[in-house]
Amino acid sequence: MGCLTMNDHVNPPENKRLRIINAATAVFSRKGFHNAKVEEIAEEADVGKGTVYEYFNSKKELFLEMILYTHDKYQDRLKQKLFEANTIEEMLKTLFEVTMQFLNQHKEMALILLADHPPADEETHRVLMEKEQQKVEEVSKMLDGAVDRKEIRPVNTDAAARVILGSLALTGSQIVFFENKSELDCKQLTQDVIDILLHGLEA
Amino acid sequence: MGCLTMNDHVNPPENKRLRIINAATAVFSRKGFHNAKVEEIAEEADVGKGTVYEYFNSKKELFLEMILYTHDKYQDRLKQKLFEANTIEEMLKTLFEVTMQFLNQHKEMALILLADHPPADEETHRVLMEKEQQKVEEVSKMLDGAVDRKEIRPVNTDAAARVILGSLALTGSQIVFFENKSELDCKQLTQDVIDILLHGLEA
Amino acid sequence: MGCLTMNDHVNPPENKRLRIINAATAVFSRKGFHNAKVEEIAEEADVGKGTVYEYFNSKKELFLEMILYTHDKYQDRLKQKLFEANTIEEMLKTLFEVTMQFLNQHKEMALILLADHPPADEETHRVLMEKEQQKVEEVSKMLDGAVDRKEIRPVNTDAAARVILGSLALTGSQIVFFENKSELDCKQLTQDVIDILLHGLEA
Amino acid sequence: MGCLTMNDHVNPPENKRLRIINAATAVFSRKGFHNAKVEEIAEEADVGKGTVYEYFNSKKELFLEMILYTHDKYQDRLKQKLFEANTIEEMLKTLFEVTMQFLNQHKEMALILLADHPPADEETHRVLMEKEQQKVEEVSKMLDGAVDRKEIRPVNTDAAARVILGSLALTGSQIVFFENKSELDCKQLTQDVIDILLHGLEA
DNA sequence: CATGAATGAGCGTTCATTCAT
DNA sequence: CATGAATGAACGCTCATTCAT
Numbered sequence: 096m097g098c099l100t101m102n103d104h105v106n107p108p109e110n111k112r113l114r115i116i117n118a119a120t121a122v123f124s125r126k127g128f129h130n131a132k133v134e135e136i137a138e139e140a141d142v143g144k145g146t147v148y149e150y151f152n153s154k155k156e157l158f159l160e161m162i163l164y165t166h167d168k169y170q171d172r173l174k175q176k177l178f179e180a181n182t183i184e185e186m187l188k189t190l191f192e193v194t195m196q197f198l199n200q201h202k203e204m205a206l207i208l209l210a211d212h213p214p215a216d217e218e219t220h221r222v223l224m225e226k227e228q229q230k231v232e233e234v235s236k237m238l239d240g241a242v243d244r245k246e247i248r249p250v251n252t253d254a255a256a257r258v259i260l261g262s263l264a265l266t267g268s269q270i271v272f273f274e275n276k277s278e279l280d281c282k283q284l285t286q287d288v289i290d291i292l293l294h295g296l297e298a
Numbered sequence: 299m300g301c302l303t304m305n306d307h308v309n310p311p312e313n314k315r316l317r318i319i320n321a322a323t324a325v326f327s328r329k330g331f332h333n334a335k336v337e338e339i340a341e342e343a344d345v346g347k348g349t350v351y352e353y354f355n356s357k358k359e360l361f362l363e364m365i366l367y368t369h370d371k372y373q374d375r376l377k378q379k380l381f382e383a384n385t386i387e388e389m390l391k392t393l394f395e396v397t398m399q400f401l402n403q404h405k406e407m408a409l410i411l412l413a414d415h416p417p418a419d420e421e422t423h424r425v426l427m428e429k430e431q432q433k434v435e436e437v438s439k440m441l442d443g444a445v446d447r448k449e450i451r452p453v454n455t456d457a458a459a460r461v462i463l464g465s466l467a468l469t470g471s472q473i474v475f476f477e478n479k480s481e482l483d484c485k486q487l488t489q490d491v492i493d494i495l496l497h498g499l500e501a
Numbered sequence: 502m503g504c505l506t507m508n509d510h511v512n513p514p515e516n517k518r519l520r521i522i523n524a525a526t527a528v529f530s531r532k533g534f535h536n537a538k539v540e541e542i543a544e545e546a547d548v549g550k551g552t553v554y555e556y557f558n559s560k561k562e563l564f565l566e567m568i569l570y571t572h573d574k575y576q577d578r579l580k581q582k583l584f585e586a587n588t589i590e591e592m593l594k595t596l597f598e599v600t601m602q603f604l605n606q607h608k609e610m611a612l613i614l615l616a617d618h619p620p621a622d623e624e625t626h627r628v629l630m631e632k633e634q635q636k637v638e639e640v641s642k643m644l645d646g647a648v649d650r651k652e653i654r655p656v657n658t659d660a661a662a663r664v665i666l667g668s669l670a671l672t673g674s675q676i677v678f679f680e681n682k683s684e685l686d687c688k689q690l691t692q693d694v695i696d697i698l699l700h701g702l703e704a
Numbered sequence: 705m706g707c708l709t710m711n712d713h714v715n716p717p718e719n720k721r722l723r724i725i726n727a728a729t730a731v732f733s734r735k736g737f738h739n740a741k742v743e744e745i746a747e748e749a750d751v752g753k754g755t756v757y758e759y760f761n762s763k764k765e766l767f768l769e770m771i772l773y774t775h776d777k778y779q780d781r782l783k784q785k786l787f788e789a790n791t792i793e794e795m796l797k798t799l800f801e802v803t804m805q806f807l808n809q810h811k812e813m814a815l816i817l818l819a820d821h822p823p824a825d826e827e828t829h830r831v832l833m834e835k836e837q838q839k840v841e842e843v844s845k846m847l848d849g850a851v852d853r854k855e856i857r858p859v860n861t862d863a864a865a866r867v868i869l870g871s872l873a874l875t876g877s878q879i880v881f882f883e884n885k886s887e888l889d890c891k892q893l894t895q896d897v898i899d900i901l902l903h904g905l906e907a
Numbered sequence: 908c909a910t911g912a913a914t915g916a917g918c919g920t921t922c923a924t925t926c927a928t
Numbered sequence: 929c930a931t932g933a934a935t936g937a938a939c940g941c942t943c944a945t946t947c948a949t
Contacts, residue, residue: 111933129332133919143935145921154919183499231468238499247499254469254490255499261464265434266457287457295498296386296441296450296458314909336944337911346910348946357944517930535738539923540932549931551925560923589905637874644905653905660875660896661905667870671840672863693863701904702792702847702856702864720912742940752914754942763940 112150114140119161128158159219166226169197183241184293190234191263191285198267231256247293262288315353317343322364331361362422369429372400386444387496393437394466394488401470434459450496465491518556520546525567534564565625572632575603589647590699596640597669597691604673637662668694721759723749728770737767768828775835778806792850793902799843800872800894807876840865856902871897 118140122131133154137144151157173193180186231253238252266288321343325334336357340347354360376396383389434456441455469491524546528537539560543550557563579599586592640662647653672694727749731740742763746753760766782802789795840862847861875897 132917144919144937145935146933148920149933149935241499248497250494250499251487251490254487255494257468257487258461258465258491258494261466261468262461263464264467265460265464284454284457284460287454288461291453291458291461291498292494293498293500294451295494295496296444296453297496335942340911347912347944348910349908351945352908352910538921543932550923550933551931552929554924555929555931647905654903656900656905657893657896660893661900663874663893664867664871664897664900667872667874668867669870670873671866671870690860690863690866693860694867697859697864697867697904698900699904699906700857701900701902702850702859703902741938753916753940754914755912757941758912758914 111140111142111146115142115147115150115157116161116164119157120165123158123161128154133157155219159222162219162223163226169194172197177237183238183246184289186237186241187259187289187292188285190259191266191289194263194267195281195285231260234259259292262292314343314345314349318345318350318353318360319364319367322360323368326361326364336360358422362425365422365426366429372396375400380440386441386449387492389440389444390462390492390495391488393462394469394492397466397470398484398488433463437462462495465495517546517548517552521548521553521556521563522567522570525563526571529564529567539563561625565628568625568629569632575599578603583643589644589652590695592643592647593665593695593698594691596665597672597695600669600673601687601691636666640665665698668698720749720751720755724751724756724759724766725770725773728766729774732767732770737763742766764828768831771828771832772835778802781806786846792847792855793898795846795850796868796898796901797894799868800875800898803872803876804890804894839869843868868901871901 115136118136118138119131122136122139125131126135131154133147134144136157137147140147147157151160173190176189176193177186180189234256235252238247238250238255241247242249242252266284318339321339321341322334325339325342328334329338334357336350337347339360340350343350350360354363376393379392379396380389383392437459438455441450441453441458444450445452445455469487521542524542524544525537528542528545531537532541537560539553540550542563543553546553553563557566579596582595582599583592586595637659641658644653644656644658644661648655648658672690724745727745727747728740731745731748734740735744740763742756743753745766746756749756756766760769782799785798785802786795789798843865844861847856847859847864850856851858851861875893
């Protein structure tokens with residue numbers, strides 16, 4: 096767009112910072128934290144290697160900021176959509192749809208967002224764990240609301256949140272890892288998972 | 299001890315190979331793939347650094363073999379226990395119990411087994427994906443049996459397998475990451491999860 | 502203050518150049534040549550980093566100019582004071598006093614002025630050596646005068662200059678490195694050194 | 705010599721460690737601490753870059769160990785020779801001769817041994833200061849003995865030690881920096897300096 | 908087979924210098 | 929003249945891998 100040049104003038108530093116974050120997203124996702132080279136990120140962002148260190152103090156910090164940025168983008172989109180959902184089934188559908196859509200758009204990021212293990216160090220790990228725990232709590236609250244509205248049984252909503260997020264993760268990994276699935280299959284899989292979540296396995 | 303020396307004589311090579319695998323399990327689990335040093339593994343195995351390369355061609359190969367070995371040990375124990383289970387509920391209970399027990403014993407390994415993204419390279423990633431897919435298929439088969447026995451509804455067993463394994467993973471990560479849970483809480487959480495899996499969320 | 506602004510108008514470029522030299526003196530003294538950062542000097546001088554390069558072609562050049570400037574300031578003060586001294590003893594006292602006073606005021610600079618080895622490169626080294634040689638020659642001349650006046654024996658004044666300047670350097674380093682000396686001790690040490698220089702060690 | 709190969713067998717590690725120390729002496733002396741590259745030291749020692757780190761934890765540590773090693777070598781030779789000296793004049797002659805001889809053989813090292821300022825960091829600086837202080841104290845003791853034997857006046861021996869060591873340093877730097885001096889000039893300069901030290905400047 | 912000393916490719920980070928504004 | 933964002937050459941250090949013994 097023509098306005099890109101304009102943005103360069105309006106907000107040059109943020110613009111460059113964003114370019115680096117986006118490059119980092121791509122490279123870290125392709126290579127993982129340890130195999131990604133700062134130089135490669137700089138190249139992808141079309142800036143000098145030193146410039147990366149003008150905006151971030153270290154590779155680790157860049158990684159963390161990148162995760163947080165992506166995570167927030169995902170959560171914002173999710174919250175906005177969830178606001179429009181009324182029943183628990185609609186909520187689950189929204190949760191799965193938004194997640195799958197996000198994964199399709201950021202296939203590269205998925206491994207990192209889905210996988211919850213320490214990519215770099217104690218500090219990074221701690222932050223990621225907190226984000227994960229937040230997710231569990233948010234879904235838990237969502238379920239509490241549904242219990243109050245008598246939409247679902249008075250189950251242990253903490254346990255239920257884990258069942259839902261776990262299902263979501265493995266369904267998502269399916270999509271990310273095996274690209275040969277048609278969108279139809281994907282929708283069907285989501286539908287079936289939600290059906291099981293709502294009605295259980297038993298006859 | 300004297301018997302250690304005896305073992306050295308009875309089966310020196312396999313014994314040493316196993317010592318290295320076990321050391322690798324410990325060190326990789328403590329440090330992760332990239333932060334683990336071959337030298338540290340050698341020390342832990344009480345062999346020379348060069349010896350590691352007598353049994354494994356590279357750090358990557360050692361990592362992969364170690365994962366496979368641990369995975370097999372887990373699956374063997376699981377299969378043996380599942381053999382004794384008759385109903386689907388018993389099976390799920392066994393699946394969760396064996397997994398949690400394993401995680402408690404190999405807390406260190408958990409992050410790597412739970413996390414499903416490439417710790418090293420394409421090849422390793424592929425092998426891990428295959429193992430994961432196998433797991434989905436095995437649970438899927440188990441469910442097919444349950445459907446045949448009319449124990450559970452004729453659901454999409456592929457979807458159901460993902461729901462179960464996903465729930466298992468997130469419940470497990472809870473146990474691994476937050477050590478302050480009592481065993482009681484842990485059992486209760488497992489119980490609640492299985493209840494939701496069997497009977498669903500809906501009222 | 503208002504007069505600072507006035508100076509800015511009267512002699513802006515020289516003023517800024519001087520501000521940079523003074524900042525360089527402070528920073529180089531605190532950190533040494535290699536650990537001092539041009540950016541830090543710019544900050545201390547309250548100018549932009551680029552501005553430093555308007556007045557000096559490189560970090561090395563700035564360092565050299567700074568040394569020369571400080572050295573000249575020291576020599577000017579020394580010459581002025583030496584003019585008032587009549588006997589060789591008074592001259593030595595003046596030499597020691599002015600030097601010690603200067604060291605106390607520029608403790609930071611001392612290490613660099615005392616140390617006579619290349620802080621940066623060949624060129625800088627050469628210039629510093631020349632300055633040092635000049636010092637030897639000046640003291641030598643001062644001694645020639647004293648010999649002519651029959652104040653001191655007809656010794657090799659070149660050798661004598663080295664004895665004096667060497668004693669000065671080590672006495673000075675004492676003051677710079679060990680700050681816990683009282684001014685009394687300092688004066689006494691100076692007195693004792695001069696006594697030895699004049700009357701020798703022998704009984 | 706043929707025995708070099710033999711030494712390789714007798715004491716390989718110490719041999720290599722020594723080769724690195726010697727290479728470090730040469731390179732640090734040529735370039736100074738900050739301009740010396742570890743790789744260059746490794747090349748000079750004819751070992752791989754990594755090998756340097758097998759024997760020393762860091763560039764700084766290597767530098768310090770090199771200084772200590774050279775310093776000790778110098779002091780050992782000095783002590784041994786001083787043992788043979790009886791009068792204070794002989795002692796001073798020995799001190800100057802051994803130092804000058806050492807400087808001629810290790811011209812490269814001289815700048816660092818003579819100059820007493822921090823080449824790298826706080827720790828290194830502290831160690832070098834201690835060594836310097838030791839030297840002052842040793843000379844001081846030597847003088848105390850001479851005072852006891854009524855060889856010299858009861859001067860402040862601390863001050864006298866500084867006069868001597870200072871003269872030594874500046875005389876030495878003369879020799880190191882200006883290579884064009886004949887050995888005769890050198891001996892004469894030394895002789896003149898000692899004369900002044902013993903008999904003073906005054907008529 | 909076993910060893911561990913030796914190696915060097917590789918990477919994160921720094922900072923003097925430049926130049927568009 | 930003044931600026932400071934951008935740059936990339938340079939270097940210390942790590943560690944998987946090799947190979948002589």
